[in-house]
Amino acid sequence: MILNADLHVHSCFSMASSKDMVIDNIAPQAKLKGLQLMGTGDALHLGWLEIIENSTKYIGDGIYSTEDCDFVLTTEIEGEKKIHHLILIPTIEIARELGEKLVSVNKYKDGRPRTKMNGKEIMDLAKEHDCLVGPAHAFTPWTGIYKAFDSVHDCYGQKPDFFELGLSADSNMADTVKELQDIPFLSNSDAHSPWPHRLGREFNQIELEDISFSSLKSSIKQNKIKANYGLVANLGKYHMTACTKCYKLIDPELAIENKLKCSCGGTIKKGVDFRISQAATWDKPHHPDFRPPYIHLMPLAEIISMVYDKGVTTKTVQRKWKELIDNIGNEIEILINTPIEKIARVNSDLVPAIEAFRDKSLHISPGGGGKYGEISFDKELREKEVEKSKNLTLDNF
Structure with missing residues (x-):
């Protein structure tokens, strides 16, 4: 069977998440979106686990089911250097064991726990409990793995089970990086609210033998992801290098020369496109044979x-x-x-x-600095925005 899966969302217990992020809202909205399998998010939070147990029916092998869609347990953890890691978990019992062993001061207060454990320690803990683990939104400048490391191996000491692209990147961008050639890509929404412009804005089309954690794990490891669906990358709010205060797009080299400080006094964040260019091995993508198509959505x-x-x-x-x-x-x-x-x-x-x-003729003013890109029919608006960022100098910055 082939189904659509969004494996990274957050619950009502995560900071900055909507109070509406509960199973009874997520499940019907997922169905309207066209999703059959959802990650629960926040599966180390005891209050959220209780809601999952009360709002779903456990049908075995890691699947918690509702009338509208099925769920698999997932969590995001903030580790050393504020790097975010995504973990797929077999059962609620194992989620509780992981929670007990995770060294964290806020694991029962925030849906996304913070820990001083490094990537290797988090991976070892996950593997000890038969979980899948990989970097979340890997290129994002605040919390992505490439913010602090030049290689996924430097973080984990080995290859992760998957690599989540994040909203500001796609396969064409990531497959310019040689070390990622043998790692499956995931595209997930990281939704903090259940509404249709957030939930499932990125998802994976996966071939499964049956609806079970075992089958999901096998399909990811055996590269049975049939397609990645996600935003046009420059709609992502960190796609371009930009100021986090005034959102002005700024040439990356100029930003570095100016010590990542904007003329308005704000902090400049390197864009995902620039960070990938720094990590890239090739100018053009080299897709491995198993890499599925990336289908852009809005x-x-x-x-x-x-x-x-x-x-x-x-x-x-x-x-x-x-x-x-x-x-x-x-x-x-x-x-x-x-x-x-x-x-x-x-x-x-x-x-x-x-x-x-x-037909890809909608035009996008690129996102950056924490502001999403904007779509329009106005080609000139987009071109002016990009040219403005290119033409900045220290004199007019």
Whole structure:
């Protein structure tokens, strides 16, 4: 069987997460998105484990099921140097054992526990309990592995089970780095709210023998990921080098020359695109034979928001989104496969935008510094934004 899986989200117990991130909201929204398997996130938090037990039915081999979708236990841990690690866990019993052994001051306060353990120690602990482990959003400038290391081996001492790309990167970018050639890539949403423009904005299409932790583990290790789906990389909020205060895009070399301080007084963060260029072995991607296609997505609600010039969470956008879902089906099908004439019968206003998304003619003002990129039909706006960052000098910085 082939199913869609988003394996990295957070619960209501994580800092900066919505109080609505509970199973009873996540599961039905996952179904509307077109996802069949979800990571629980935050599986070392005792309060969250209790909610999982009360809101799902355990059907064996690591799967906690609801009427709308199935769940597998996952957690993100912040380790030494503030690097984030993603762990896939076989059962609640093992999650509790991991929690007991994790050296952390906040493991029962925050859904994402912090520890002084390094990557090798975290990997050893995970492997001891038959878990899968790898770097979370690996290129992100605040908490990604490449923030602090030039190699995944320097962090873990060995190859991780997988490598999560993060919202600001895709396979074409990551496959310029030679050391990643034999590591499976995961693309997950890292969602902090259950709403359609967050949940499943990145996901994996995986071939499984059956719905079980054992099958999921085997499929990841045997490279049975059939496709990675994710944001167009420059929509990611750390894609370009930019100021974290005024969000001005800045040439990376100029930023370094200016000691990563912006003229507005803010801190400049290196973009994912620049960090990958520093780590890259080749100018162009070298995809290994097993690497699946990377299929770019944009949240449907974001496209509706652009067309109607209304905020994503406004009643107008949410109503238009629900009309499409109710009349056509899940979001992934609408974005990628539904015939345009069928979409037109529900909402003809959206046809030009869906067509532009599919033929890649929508234009993006790139994200950076913590601000997501923005989509529009305005090609000149995008080109001016990029050129402005290239043309900065110390004199006009």
